Amino acid sequence: MPIGHADAAAPSGPGAPKTARGARTRARILKAAESTFGSLGYHRAGVSDITRDAGVAQGTFYNYFAGKEEILRELVRDMGHQVRARLAAEVVHARDRLEAEEKGLRAFLEYLHDNPYLYRVLQEAQFVDESIYREYYEAFGRGYLRMLADATRKGEIRSGNNEVRVWALMGMANFLGLRYALWDDDVPFDDIVATISDLFRHGLAMDGQERNP
């Protein structure tokens, strides 16, 4: 995943803007949708809330998006690109997988803390159209799996079912983010990263225990 490369596709299909003004307006509406869905939630948020926030009329909305559901789809795709790009950038200089996990987790917690809307929009999308949600995590998971496979090949991590590991790791990050980056920041990210790092380096069991082949 190259950094600095425009990962986000230009909008296409019906409703794609054809002038500079159109592009600006579409972007404003999308931005407004992010904060409106993010703070009010998808169902409480009306299209009129979005257009008011964007400073356009109701009808303008439908010049660019087929409806409320489609703008959510677009939004999730957009936000997904952003997180992945950000995490990839943070992780690229790690010397091994364990270090990459540490950097990645910290970056994710920080990202979530700075962009709290991501979580809500994403999780709520799950119940509007499950395929949007699966697409996000499967895309995320594919990249993650590739990195774990590399690490296995290099002998940096134990061999094992990396696909299962990916889902376990994504779940961990997700819950830690919800609890410590969104709900309460009563535990420093350093402590969280240290705790998880210890789990990755030594497991949960006492040292030297259960080392049968």
Place this chain on the structure above:
Amino acid sequence: MPIGHADAAAPSGPGAPKTARGARTRARILKAAESTFGSLGYHRAGVSDITRDAGVAQGTFYNYFAGKEEILRELVRDMGHQVRARLAAEVVHARDRLEAEEKGLRAFLEYLHDNPYLYRVLQEAQFVDESIYREYYEAFGRGYLRMLADATRKGEIRSGNNEVRVWALMGMANFLGLRYALWDDDVPFDDIVATISDLFRHGLAMDGQERNP
């Protein structure tokens, strides 16, 4: 958490049934709400869908519940009691914490596979009233934390920040359940449990590596 003990509180407050018939009707409505919310989702499901499923008239619903939101609250509380009771029963005979984690994870995956509605109702409740959701996981987490603290005291697991661990472990189980118990059961639960057990016993890093005091 004693098994076989009625953990679920009897309904109280306004709308509490006062005859046997009333209690039956209330229970039928709650049951219907579970399957209706579970399959259609909270927002798509109408109160009329619930009452039709329960075989009662619209108005009957409001004899027992203040509204759509309150029955969701009740439902989450109810389902939370059930899962916790079930997991506690499965875990109670484990010989140490590591074995308890294995049994607990497998039991959770099986429970979710048999009760797919739990996930949807719970996750969706998050956006209707966040406190319902937090209450569920904080209750779950308190019990979990107590068990990890015991295990630390007994020297069964490494010392570390158990609270952070609890959230990491809950997140893992959650995502593994979503992916492998609800979406696709293409990986046997045995493999999942084995993978996670290996993580707990040895970590992710290669054996013998990173063992500095």
Place this chain on the structure above:
DNA sequence: AGTAAATATGACACCTCAGTCACGTTTGGG
């Protein structure tokens, strides 16, 4: 059996909100 409280009914009032449309305004290529 008689009676008051509890429970059941379902039509309906009322409101929210997504999406439409006929008509103005701006843009940009020729």
Place this chain on the structure above:
DNA sequence: CCCAAACGTGACTGAGGTGTCATATTTACT
């Protein structure tokens, strides 16, 4: 400078759905 296409507007409508209420039926106790 012209004009066709692109863009912007906001009042309106029609569907969907929550909660109410006057009335009917059942329960439980005497």
